[in-house]
Amino acid sequence: MELKDKIIKHFEGKVVRKDLTSLVKGNNPVPVYVLEYLLGQYCAIDDEEIIQSGIEKVRNVIRDNYVHRSDAEIVKAKIRNAGSYKIIDKINVTLNDKAANKYEADFANLGLRKVPISDKMVIDNPKLLSGGGVWSILTLAYSHEDGINMRWIITDLKPIQVSNVDLNDYIEIRKEFTSEEWLDLLMHSIGLNPESFSKRDKFIQLSRLIPHVENNYNFIELGPKGTGKSHIFSELSPHGVLVSGGDVSKASLFVNNSTSTKDPLGLVGYWDVVALDEFEQEKGSKRTDGDLVKIMQNYMANQSFNRGKETYQASASMAFVGNTKHNVPYMLKNSHLFESIPDGYIKGAFLDRMHMYIPGWEVRILKSSVFSKEYGFIVDYLAELLRELRKFDFSSVLDGKITLDGSLTTRDKTAIRKSVSGMIKILYPDHIVTDEELYEILDFCIEGRKRVKDQLYIIDETFKSEPVEFKYTIRASGKEVYPETLENLNYRAAVQVKEDSDLEETNSSSITKPILDLKPHQTILKDNQTGISYKKLFADYLKGAQNITIQDPYIRMPYQFKNLLEFCMMLGGNKALEDEINLEIVSWNDEIHLSDSISYFEELQESVTDLGINLTYRMENHHDRFIAANNGWKITLGRGLDIFEKIEGRFNVADLDQTKRKCKSCEMTYLKL
Template sequence: MKELDIKLNEYFGGKVVRKDLTNAVKGNAIVPTYVLEYLLGQYCATDDEVTIVLGVETVKSIISQHFVHRDEAQIVKSTVREKGSHRIIDKVSVRLNDQKDQYEASFANLGLKGIPISDNVIKEHQKLLSGGVWCILTLGYFSSDEKGMVPWLIESIKPIQVSNIDINEYKEARKKFSKEEWIDVLMQTIGLNPEEFTFRSKILQLTRLVPFVENNYNLIELGPKGTGKSHIFSEMSPHGILISGGEVSKAKLFVNNSTGEIGLVGYWDVVAYDEFAGKTKRTDRGLVDIMKNYMANKSFSRGTEVYGASASMVFVGNTDHSVPYMLKHSDLFDALPKDYYDTAFLDRMHGYLPGWEVQKLRNEMFTSDYGFIVDYLAEVLKELRKEDRTHDYSHYFELSDSITTRDKTSIAKTYAGLSKIIYPQGEIGREDAQELLDFAIECRKRVKEQLYKMDETFEEVDFSYSCKDSGEIITIETLEVLELGEPLKKLKENQEDDISVKSIVSRKETKIELQEGQKIIRDNQSGISYDILFGAYLIDASEIKIVDPYVRLPYQLRNFMELAKLISEKKDPDSEVKLHLVTSNVEDYVEGAKDAFEQMTYSLESLGIIFTYEFDDFIHDRSIVMDNGWKVVLGRGLDIWQKTGGWYDINEYIQEKRLCKACEVTFIKQEF
């Protein structure tokens, strides 16, 4: 096991499970992850291989014998009839039959309806009244000659969820993990391999958990297909429900005026709307008005009665166009149905998660390591909903006075949610707090900037804050605006030393004045190439020395050849350039690297580049040193991009399309 897995089992024994086991037991059962991991938690919450193997077989047996498949419903009914009673796993929903004055249960897969259920069960598990809950129950059969008598009996029923958790124990154990370790634990818990994600990409994934830990949190995520936008809301918690955006109605969501039954927001912590986008979708304008009131005031009315609720609202959908297209021709809410394309409704969104930054899920992105049993984490998050941390950031920072109350509330709720997820123990330092605050401001600013584009009566807001210890003023910009240079004029006036501004200016100017300074590249930033970064600094250089300890793997060798290509484009066609690489290597890769470098030597000679190399196992720094007087210090070396999808991914061939890793590039003028 990895060191992190060992540590997780040490401090959370019995509450973690190996994530590849879920697929091992699922088979063709259409059942949420939290149901499977509930069962795995009963038999496989250990690091002992023998116990795991036996436990997996037990869970497989339970699923095989007791899970109700729709195509086998008649067989299960027959089994119950022949045996008199039988234990099953099915999704159960309950409604009140006011004519008979009794509660009646319906079974999603078994197909039974109108089965009487005890009032005491409903008092203990009210969520059965709305949307349906996965349960383990014993169903009995008793035949009777009495007219109208239903032969089916619910002898016992237990919703599938962890019964109790010790939140203090959870918080104390969290102190044993570093920030990075804990974030990786959470990533593994939701089934993802943290090694395939940058820090920002991990935060984007974890932000999807904020609605589960923060009351009345309104989140929207729009982006391309295949990024797992709806997965968390359908699979990861028994306290959330995912419904189709086209199936929403006032009665289903809030209150049924005919029966007086409270809708989904009264029973669930999170109500998520899948496939929310689509310009041609028909919507109920009256529902939009009720939603606006609920999202702003945490309440809804029926006649003269007003009901309060704490359910968070999540809206996920697909975009129709690329981000550059939307920013230039419309806005980031462009794909929404007409009635939801309403500034008053959208202003209630506390955060806009940029779904276009989330990579499409590939096989290597899933983990087979340990993580919390998702139902355990779900109960922890539910318990943390009781805590209020919306003012915690104010210990270190003060938001600008120009930020409106609604904007401040949105920022505070995103910050509080992430704080409770990553720092449940409540201890958070200044730098870590700033990290979360910057991201929270960005999520709200993304909403506000689009509202300003849609309706000019919205005033532009200065999304900045001051540091109480230093007085420094920091202004936050969204990543897509940094990449695309909008609004360029404002950024240039403020003379911000930003990579996207420099790159856009350089494309428009024929002569570039080289300057010393530093360029910051953020996680998931695109639009970056070697040419944009330092292409101009290569001009007039006849000797170039590259120092990078990591030029050995195929993609690293590709990066180096792309740099060599750029050098050939910047040099005078009639001149030669000496290119020397200093790198390190290990036994497993050194022979392959030597072969690659020898091929490069012959290949680059035809371009007028005299290539040489050496191995030095003691180098650590990364830089490009040129005889034209410039030195470029590379924080990450040439390895500035995240993995591409391979040969058939256009990102493999266009540097500007690749997503970056966070790093810094520094330009130094040297005296000779």
């Protein structure tokens, strides 16, 4: 059964085709969860006739009921003429504790201020008081009576959100999907086409959901513009609020001491996630409030903050998203990965509270081709499920499986466990996860915390006195694992390539190259890793071989034959000009395309002759992928030669330099026979 059919079968009425959102959104600044809430009422089924009818209904609702700021006076006139009218707008409520002693609502788009709202509506929907505003469908009436101070009356209000979800049902249905299918369903649900992303890319995208599923989770992502960093925090959940990092204050974020209201709590008291957008230092920006940093620092560590003599508890997670000023190699060499955030926050004690730092520089700029056109969860439905899962702690899945290194601090271990708990809730809410899948998540989460700690060693000297080792031991085997951040791997690889290049330039016939000590080992490449080339991976191990066999059943597509050509070029440069190498390829293709493969091989044979390579091929269907040479080395290949991601764009330096390409995750084992 195709994934789409499976999704509709198990989640009918709870999913929507993701391209419909853009069809009805147009230029309307309406959050995705508002549109999908409406689409879910009319289009949550795979019937083209019903979908087209539903789209028209939603368009009509947006046209007739959604309040555009530019049309505010027209809408007011409609309400006045009709007596009452249903509208969609974002409203915020405050208590007028002076003579009126009433709750009053402000309308974001309609522009009305201080409209009375009943106590019951506010009691039933306390988030209206949070200061962030709540999108609602409401009926607004108009009074023509003489001698009244306020003619506008709110007669009905319904926040735009799913009323209830069945978490147990959701968890049971999860068992009907494979891990890969579920991962792709979630990618569709956040509006992205999973086929455009590697598994690591998917993890990065979905990790943005952790603050929505974990209480008091501290998350930061810094990277280039246009990568969708703030999208999940502003558009995909009615339980999260996105505010400008430059405008946030102690009163708006935590508590307002200047008011006599009974409930002066700020944003953290009402929202599951508070995200600070544009969290970067701008020229001429106002100085950071040191007291705010201290209160925030205490809250991020202890889930509490003080108001005078009183202490308040809250469970809101904190997310910080901002843009980087320089590329990663520059930051690693000249500064640190937090360099772009406001100076007032670049303090060891504050940054040590971060549970995960996501490498936003790895996220591709979002283009139309990467957006989903298939079915995914109505985001409001997903948001409610994530909210329900906040009540649980899934970190116990690690117990008995691994032991984190003893040098790690309590904060390090807490960060890792909370991150793992969040990712398990998102990907394996049924708790059914294999050891291999668990370790993959654990490595990703350790990397997210290690990225923070690596920078603290640079920023704050006190952390250098207590160095930690980010490793864990698998209890069943005793194997020790040392996860590393990808930017460190890439930067070291790039430096090594540069050093190797400089060495080759300075070498002369009078200089003797060092003798390599080649040993059997395993190499693991990560998704998006760079600095890798066929020369770096294979050249030293194939040196001196006259006969080489490559077995790879998936040399089929033109780009895979191009990979083989580049491998041949590496071999040609790896030997003396006068030497020859016999290269045998064992591959396969289906019967329909077998003739294409033969044609490509014959063309390649002729092309590499001038390199001193005698290429032959056999079409045999073998599963294993390896390189075997008559110098005694055999290299097993998890993906064959197909280790690089597709190169984007027509003009890309990665076309000419393998070390600039992103890799696909795979393993290679080097054996001496």
